[in-house]
Amino acid sequence: MSATLEHPTKTAAAPRGAAPVKESRELIRSQVRAGWILLSPALLHSGIFIVIPVLAVLVLSLTDYSFGDSWSWVGLGNYADLFRDVDFQASLVNTVLYAVVVIPISMAIALAVAVGLNQKIKGLGFFRTAFYIPTVTATVAIATIWLWIYNPGSGLANGFLSLFGFAPNRWLADPATALPSLMVVGIWQGLGTKIIIYLAALQGVSRDLLESADLDGASRWQKFVNVTLPALSPVQFFVLITSIVGTFQVFDLVYVMTRGGPGTETRVLVLDIYQNAFQDLKLGYASAETVIMMIVIALFIGAGRLLQKADVND
Amino acid sequence: MRRGARSGLVVLAAMLGLTASSCGNGVIDKSTDGVPPAEATGTLRVLLPSFPPSTKGREEFDKVVADFQKTYPKMKVEPDFATYNNLNEKMSTSIAAGIPYDVMVTGVGWIQPFASKRIFADLAAYGVTPEVIKEKSVAALIEPATYDGKLYGYPLVADARAVALRKSAFREAGLDPDKPPTSLAEIKVAAEKLTERDEGGSITRSGFDLASATGFRQSFTTFLASTGTPLYVNGGPNFSNQKGLETLEWIKSMINNVQPYGQQNAAQQPLVLTGEAAMGIVGGAVDCSDKGIGQKNCDDLKFFRFDSGQEIEYVGGDLASIGSRSRHKDAAWAFIQSLTVPTTLDAIAKLNKKLPAYKDAGNSPQAKSNPLSKFVADGLVYAVNENSPPTNWLEMRGNFDIQLTQAVLGQKDPAKVLANLAGQSR
Numbered sequence: 001m002s003a004t005l006e007h008p009t010k011t012a013a014a015p016r017g018a019a020p021v022k023e024s025r026e027l028i029r030s031q032v033r034a035g036w037i038l039l040s041p042a043l044l045h046s047g048i049f050i051v052i053p054v055l056a057v058l059v060l061s062l063t064d065y066s067f068g069d070s071w072s073w074v075g076l077g078n079y080a081d082l083f084r085d086v087d088f089q090a091s092l093v094n095t096v097l098y099a100v101v102v103i104p105i106s107m108a109i110a111l112a113v114a115v116g117l118n119q120k121i122k123g124l125g126f127f128r129t130a131f132y133i134p135t136v137t138a139t140v141a142i143a144t145i146w147l148w149i150y151n152p153g154s155g156l157a158n159g160f161l162s163l164f165g166f167a168p169n170r171w172l173a174d175p176a177t178a179l180p181s182l183m184v185v186g187i188w189q190g191l192g193t194k195i196i197i198y199l200a201a202l203q204g205v206s207r208d209l210l211e212s213a214d215l216d217g218a219s220r221w222q223k224f225v226n227v228t229l230p231a232l233s234p235v236q237f238f239v240l241i242t243s244i245v246g247t248f249q250v251f252d253l254v255y256v257m258t259r260g261g262p263g264t265e266t267r268v269l270v271l272d273i274y275q276n277a278f279q280d281l282k283l284g285y286a287s288a289e290t291v292i293m294m295i296v297i298a299l300f301i302g303a304g305r306l307l308q309k310a311d312v313n314d
Numbered sequence: 315m316r317r318g319a320r321s322g323l324v325v326l327a328a329m330l331g332l333t334a335s336s337c338g339n340g341v342i343d344k345s346t347d348g349v350p351p352a353e354a355t356g357t358l359r360v361l362l363p364s365f366p367p368s369t370k371g372r373e374e375f376d377k378v379v380a381d382f383q384k385t386y387p388k389m390k391v392e393p394d395f396a397t398y399n400n401l402n403e404k405m406s407t408s409i410a411a412g413i414p415y416d417v418m419v420t421g422v423g424w425i426q427p428f429a430s431k432r433i434f435a436d437l438a439a440y441g442v443t444p445e446v447i448k449e450k451s452v453a454a455l456i457e458p459a460t461y462d463g464k465l466y467g468y469p470l471v472a473d474a475r476a477v478a479l480r481k482s483a484f485r486e487a488g489l490d491p492d493k494p495p496t497s498l499a500e501i502k503v504a505a506e507k508l509t510e511r512d513e514g515g516s517i518t519r520s521g522f523d524l525a526s527a528t529g530f531r532q533s534f535t536t537f538l539a540s541t542g543t544p545l546y547v548n549g550g551p552n553f554s555n556q557k558g559l560e561t562l563e564w565i566k567s568m569i570n571n572v573q574p575y576g577q578q579n580a581a582q583q584p585l586v587l588t589g590e591a592a593m594g595i596v597g598g599a600v601d602c603s604d605k606g607i608g609q610k611n612c613d614d615l616k617f618f619r620f621d622s623g624q625e626i627e628y629v630g631g632d633l634a635s636i637g638s639r640s641r642h643k644d645a646a647w648a649f650i651q652s653l654t655v656p657t658t659l660d661a662i663a664k665l666n667k668k669l670p671a672y673k674d675a676g677n678s679p680q681a682k683s684n685p686l687s688k689f690v691a692d693g694l695v696y697a698v699n700e701n702s703p704p705t706n707w708l709e710m711r712g713n714f715d716i717q718l719t720q721a722v723l724g725q726k727d728p729a730k731v732l733a734n735l736a737g738q739s740r
Binding site for chain 1: 402403405406407409410427430431432433514516528574575576706708709711712713715716717719720723725726
């Protein structure tokens with residue numbers, strides 16, 4: 001904004017003297033005021049719903065508040081307790097594992113599907129709608145359907161595997177398969193949004209560059225790797241960031257399907273925070289956990305930015 | 315533009331004012347305590363898992379409201395039909411939002427944590443003490459409703475559990491249904507004989523249903539108590555010992571041996587009632603009519619109690635409390651009085667397959683309506699539960715469910731799990 005506003009000051013001031021300069025400054029001031037006024041609803045919203053809650057969480061994380069009449073300052077005690085808390089450790093590991101598996105796989109599948117949907121094929125509208133349906137469907141409904149799919153006795157998954165002679169699996173009840181089973185649902189559910197974003201970006205890839213590559217005799221794969229992928233770079237970063245935030249906030253899927261079990265095999269950070277805050281009534285402790293989660297998300301986003309920069313420099 | 319800027323600032327100020335005013339406590343009523351009931355106005359907020367969200371449940375609740383409004387005609391009643399799964403979050407969010415409930419119905423294990431946080435009010439203000447309630451209620455629910463010698467919950471219904479066996483399954487396995495196994499060792503031997511598997515080795519009928527699909531806390535408490543060892547004594551842990559270890563090892567030896575881990579049916583009914591298990595833990599009532607499991611099925615059932623040295627029956631229940639921050643405490647007490655009319659307790663018991671928590675529950679309509687209710691009513695003298703849980707019991711409930719599961723599934727050493735849980739109990 002400053003670059004565009006400074007420009008008329010310099011050009012207008014030189015030939016006409018003091019009065020036009022004053023008018024110009026007044027114009028800039030009124031534009032700045034208008035800018036702030038237009039910005040104020042968003043600032044007010046952010047202040048009330050983001051800044052104040054974040055500050056409240058930071059303050060609460062230093063207390064032992066538990067909805068009762070009394071509370072006291074505990075300093076960094078909650079943070080020290082968290083690093084000794086095996087449920088928190090399991091939740092952190094599960095969440096990171098969930099993110100590390102779900103994000104790259106879902107991004108890769110979404111890109112592949114988007115490339116497919118970007119071709120001139122029959123029934124394009126149907127396929128685009130079909131892939132987007134999981135995104136607009138309530139997670140609780142999705143989780144309920146997948147609960148049936150994973151049902152050890154009468155579920156579709158075991159029914160399908162039995163066609164190939166495989167023994168029935170206890171999917172969500174088996175510690176070894178519970179988290180991977182949730183990851184499959186997470187990947188499937190998150191595809192729609194990513195596909196739509198990739199599809200929009202693919203349609204913006206320069207036709208000139210693609211035609212130049214054709215003239216140079218590039219193969220389809222070479223065009224994809226050397227033209228399409230670099231053009232998608234900013235979108236890749238956007239999808240990565242939103243995916244990191246989304247996967248770290250996974251809750252409803254786990255709450256409905258496993259409640260974090262068996263044991264702590266599918267316990268994730270938000271579920272642990274919810275459990276501590278609203279089931280165990282340890283709001284101070286849960287706030288400290290929320291702060292840690294924000295830091296971890298920030299670290300992941302930072303790592304994503306570094307990867308993006310490295311990619312651009314390459 | 316200047317005029318526009320001023321207008322904008324005015325709009326902004328108006329928005330701020332609106333926001334500030336909406337943050338006020340306009341939704342909080344004026345206190346009605348001390349006001350004559352006929353003149354009291356306001357809304358009584360009640361949180362209760364005692365009325366299922368069915369037409370019949372709503373009808374019974376409306377009767378309670380009608381009775382209450384005979385005394386408080388101008389007061390409204392705003393019900394929140396919670397479940398035990400979301401009870402805590404309802405209570406905590408209402409407190410955080412500054413609009414706490416006036417009447418809260420909770421269960422065994424809730425009173426101590428909430429009374430210690432001064433969220434529940436001492437009922438002595440209304441003449442109800444542990445000594446007074448002893449003459450009116452089921453004895454098993456008095457200790458769970460008491461904290462620091464004061465009564466914080468008025469018992470509504472008792473949720474008693476027994477064990478049932480299938481006579482036909484026993485006979486098929488060469489066992490005598492008239493001599494049910496009662497000790498943990500006997501039950502294991504019988505359950506292994508009763509378990510049926512397919513050619514692949516998968517269990518097709520469980521030998522014993524531990525009723526632990528969502529966690530082993532209650533079953534561990536029950537099995538441990540049957541050895542004469544209560545879970546807590548005077549608020550202190552009493553399970554990190556030889557008896558506790560033997561009990562946990564026993565559960566571990568049963569899971570995936572006589573019952574698959576996490577087994578439950580779609581209706582979440584006891585598996586022995588549907589024939590999916592030959593023996594197992596059951597609730598406090600069975601519907602023998604054609605709408606329920608049918609008379610033929612009922613006749614195939616025999617009920618008994620655990621006894622590994624002490625005959626016991628696990629008894630939970632619903633307890634009604636007054637919120638300490640309520641502005642309608644007198645009205646809340648009047649509502650609890652309407653809630654505890656014997657006919658209302660009978661209705662709640664029937665709706666929830668439980669027993670009314672009044673003194674003579676054995677002669678209640680519910681106890682006379684089916685053989686299981688009669689059996690558990692007669693067994694109230696053997697009642698056990700967590701006994702005297704610590705003030706962080708709400709936290710421990712989850713810890714028990716998670717860590718006992720880890721021990722049962724072989725992920726953690728049972729002895730270390732029990733020691734850890736004992737250390738976490740405060």
